[in-house]
Structure formats: C-alpha cells, structure tokens
Amino acid sequence: MVEFKNVTKKYPNGTVALKNINLKVSKGEFVFIVGSSGSGKSTLMKMILKEEDASDGEVFVNGYNVSTMQRNEVPYLRRGLGIVFQDFRLLPNKTVYENVAFAMQIVEAQPKEIRRQVPMALALVGLSRKANVYPNQLSGGEQQRVALARALVNNPCLLIADEPTGNLDPETSWEIMKLLSEINSRGTTVIIATHEKSIVDALKKRVVAIDKGEIVRDQEKGQYGDEDKDYKIHH
Amino acid sequence: MKIRTTKYIIKEGFINAYRNKLMSLASISIVAASLVIFGMFLLITINLGQNLKGLEEQPELEVFCDHELDDAQVQTVEQAIKDNTKIQGYTKVTRQDAFDKVKKMLENNASVLEGMDESFLPVSFKIKLNKPQESKQAVEELRSIKGVEKVTYPQQVIETISKLSYWLRLISVIVIAILLIVAMFIISNTIKLTVFARRKEINIMKYIGATDWFIRWPFVIEGIIIGFLGAVVAFVVISYGYSAIGDKVNSDLIYSGISFIKFVKMREIGFEIISLYAIIGSSVGAIGSVMSIRKYLHV
Numbered sequence A: 001m002v003e004f005k006n007v008t009k010k011y012p013n014g015t016v017a018l019k020n021i022n023l024k025v026s027k028g029e030f031v032f033i034v035g036s037s038g039s040g041k042s043t044l045m046k047m048i049l050k051e052e053d054a055s056d057g058e059v060f061v062n063g064y065n066v067s068t069m070q071r072n073e074v075p076y077l078r079r080g081l082g083i084v085f086q087d088f089r090l091l092p093n094k095t096v097y098e099n100v101a102f103a104m105q106i107v108e109a110q111p112k113e114i115r116r117q118v119p120m121a122l123a124l125v126g127l128s129r130k131a132n133v134y135p136n137q138l139s140g141g142e143q144q145r146v147a148l149a150r151a152l153v154n155n156p157c158l159l160i161a162d163e164p165t166g167n168l169d170p171e172t173s174w175e176i177m178k179l180l181s182e183i184n185s186r187g188t189t190v191i192i193a194t195h196e197k198s199i200v201d202a203l204k205k206r207v208v209a210i211d212k213g214e215i216v217r218d219q220e221k222g223q224y225g226d227e228d229k230d231y232k233i234h235h
Numbered sequence B: 001m002k003i004r005t006t007k008y009i010i011k012e013g014f015i016n017a018y019r020n021k022l023m024s025l026a027s028i029s030i031v032a033a034s035l036v037i038f039g040m041f042l043l044i045t046i047n048l049g050q051n052l053k054g055l056e057e058q059p060e061l062e063v064f065c066d067h068e069l070d071d072a073q074v075q076t077v078e079q080a081i082k083d084n085t086k087i088q089g090y091t092k093v094t095r096q097d098a099f100d101k102v103k104k105m106l107e108n109n110a111s112v113l114e115g116m117d118e119s120f121l122p123v124s125f126k127i128k129l130n131k132p133q134e135s136k137q138a139v140e141e142l143r144s145i146k147g148v149e150k151v152t153y154p155q156q157v158i159e160t161i162s163k164l165s166y167w168l169r170l171i172s173v174i175v176i177a178i179l180l181i182v183a184m185f186i187i188s189n190t191i192k193l194t195v196f197a198r199r200k201e202i203n204i205m206k207y208i209g210a211t212d213w214f215i216r217w218p219f220v221i222e223g224i225i226i227g228f229l230g231a232v233v234a235f236v237v238i239s240y241g242y243s244a245i246g247d248k249v250n251s252d253l254i255y256s257g258i259s260f261i262k263f264v265k266m267r268e269i270g271f272e273i274i275s276l277y278a279i280i281g282s283s284v285g286a287i288g289s290v291m292s293i294r295k296y297l298h299v
C-alpha cells in the first residue's frame, strides 16, 4: 500500500528532515506516526501525497512510484487517498453537504452517485442532521468529522491524517480517533501522525516513532513511548 | 470533458467575475477602450482602402467649369479641351447629370435637395489622357482655360492616401499591440485577485485530486467573460460613434462636391468588427488568466 525505500528528504534550505527511511504499510493497517515536534512526521506524510519529493530513495503508494511519476498523474494518485488536516480546511461558503459533495464533483462523479454517497458519508461520521449547516456554525470536532466525511466519500483505500486532533479538546479527540479506528475496521488503511499519547497508548495499534528524521521504533500494538528511552536507543 | 463539468466551470467563471465586480468592471473598461481605439484605426484604414478603389475608378482628370457659365461659354471650354493634344477623349457631365448623381448618393436623405434645381452645380468634363505621365502638365494647361474653376487630379490624392494608409496601418499595429498587452496584464491582475481570494479552495481542490485544468478553467472563463464584455461595450461605442460621424461627414462631403469619397456603412462591416472584437477580447482574457494562475497551481 505504502512503501518507503531508503528515503532521505533534504529541504532546499539544507534541513535534513528524514534520513534513510524504510517503512512498509500494508493494506488494512492502522498506523500511528509519533515523535517530538520537528522530528519529520509531517514531512513523511507530505511525501505520500507527493506534496514533497524525496531527495533520495523511492516512495511507492497504491501502485504508483511517487518518486518518478509525472506531474499530471498526481491528481489521480490523490484521488485514491483521503486526506485530513489539523485545520480541517473546509470551504466556509459551502454547506456541510456541499463541502462533501465538492470532493465528488471535482473527480467528475455522476450526480446520482453524489446524491447517494454524500448522505452515506455524513451518516458514517454522525452528521446527517447538520447537512445544510455552514462550517462556522459547527464545533471543531464536528468540522473535523465533515473533513473526514469528505476524505472518505470517494472511497479511498488509504486515509492520511496529520494531527487530525491537534485543534480539538481531549474528549472530542477521542471521538475522532474512534471514528478513524472504525473506518479502518471497514477496510481502509489509516496512517495518523499525532502527539496524543493517551489515545495511542489506549488503542494499542502499530506505532512508528520518528526522532530527528529517523525511525527509532516500529511496534505492533505499540505505545506512544518514553521519549528519553527513544533518545537513548538512537544515540 | 463532461457536460456537467463544463456547466460547473462556466458557472464558477461567472461567479468569479461577479464576486470581483469592481476589478472586473475596470478590466472590461480597459479592454473596451483598447478595442475602441483599435476600431478607430481599423475603420479609418477600411475607409481609406474602400475610397482608394473608388478613386481609381475615377477619370484621370475632371475639369469643373465655373457654375455661372452659360452654354456658349461652356462650349468654348469644351472646344479648348478638344483642341488639347494631350487629351485622348472626354465625357461631358451636364448639370442635370451631376444633380442626378447627387440625388442618388443621398439616397434616403434626398429630401435635403427639395426646392433646389441643378443650377447650383457646375458642368464638368471627365478627361482621359493620352499619356498618364503628362498629367501634371495637362492639369496646368486645363487650369489656364478661361471659365475653368478647378481641375481635380485624383492620382495625386491616391498616392497621398496610399502613403497615409501605409503609415496608419503601421502605427495602428504598434498602438494596438501595446494596448492589448496592457489589457492582458490588467486582466491577469484582476484574476490574480480572484485566485488569491480562492487560494484556500484551490489548495483543497489540489489535495482532493482535481486536475490542473479543472482548477484553471473557471479562471480562464472569467478572463474570457471580461474580454468578451469589453468587446461588446467597445462595439456598441464604436458603431454608434461611427454611424453618427459617418452620416454627418457623408452629407458634408456631398455638399462640398467631393462626391467620390464615401464612408463605408456600419451595417456592411459590423459583423466582421464584432467577430474580430470578440476573438481579440476573449483571447486577451484567456491568455491573461492563464498567466495569472500558473504560480498558484504548484502545490
């Protein structure tokens, strides 16, 4: 599903954000990417979307060789992915329904399909009753659920979320994570970058820990981990 | 592209142009102003060309008698022309002939001639020379005949007009190129504002997997709308302005006896002008918009 082979990322200003990353995520997995601020989590996520290119090594996503693909193929790579951001990124002048439908419009889906899929996605995230409301009339948790519905409406096989609960209170964060876990149990591969220690520890999923651009731990049923211990392993 | 996508794209284009009303209006005015100036040059060139044709069909020389001459005096003038060895042949244009010609030229406006008769018009002779290169001398000789008021010499006019229209064409091409480039940059800036206002949306679209053209099209449509509306405004201005000036000048020309110059009617060239305007306006708009979105598409 996703594979990083000896991937190094050096930003144009010289910062080395990732060093020799090897990582494989199979279909149906649920993976937490953890690590302190600046460790390179977002960089890793961005490389899956081809928002950033590898300086060295290869990235494979969903059958595409992301490192070598043409610019005009990128939209088709992204259509197979559902993406969720920390800041939700909803369109303020569109209703909840329109925001979700928009994701289908731009991939030129049939109107009939749109009318069927959008209510299903909204039902999945529990927002059927808020379909005609504008984003600014929703709580942060509800907005993130709309973003989730939008990410899921085109039935992606991989869902990518960079700190999806970063702007939410602990209780709401829990709801969102449970929802992500439920989505995963329906067959979607899920990769989440997060700082939510308690949630990571409680869910007991695969945990990949990054420190200073290197993978320092990769555990099934892992814990968020002790930063001091990771630091020692690394040095 | 699918029909519903086309619909979506066109709708978004109109929404963009409408949301950005003020700048859209400014751009439309600039495009319109450029095209009006372009139109003025174009119409002058068309008219010059058309009249050149008319002039070339004119006799080489035309001798106008003083309009107060009586028949006997006209006879002497005619004899003098007959005796001139440089002249191959001539036709006499009587007062009645001239009057009929004026009447015909005025068409629907012939009523201005009501109550007038042919007496205000001079008798004239259309002259064909043996050798065109002798025309200057011939003109001198004909002018010196007693009772001749003026001798028109169309070849000279033709040369002047040809030169004039060459320079006009050259200047107009330069002026128009500059104006259109300015118009393009202004449209491009207008659309940049829309793109900037919608950069969040563009960003989201890119992440959801919209193709570049899907994102680009509404802005291109916005540019085309601006360019096209500018063309329509310009056409309205130029066709009204031209008809008003053309009618006035046509009748002035007839009064002053310069019967061979005539303004081309708007309805004869209107379709060509509006088509040309629409094509130029839309292309300028489309190019301007493509210029403005390039930067924002790289996510």
Ligand SMILES: Nc1ncnc2c1ncn2[C@@H]1O[C@H](COP(=O)(O)OP(=O)(O)OP(=O)(O)O)[C@@H](O)[C@H]1O
Residues within 6 Å of the ligand: A011, A012, A013, A015, A016, A017, A035, A036, A037, A038, A039, A040, A041, A042, A043, A044
């Ligand atoms: N566009 C960029 N240009 C240059 N350096 C960058 C860029 N983006 C990130 N970096 C650097 O790369 C490193 C990794 O950044 P990244 O955003 O991946 O960290 P992160 O793990 O997501 O941190 P956080 O938990 O705070 O979100 C940091 O040192 C950062 O300063």
Ligand SMILES: [Mg+2]
Residues within 6 Å of the ligand: A041, A042, A043, A162
């Ligand atoms: Mg980050």
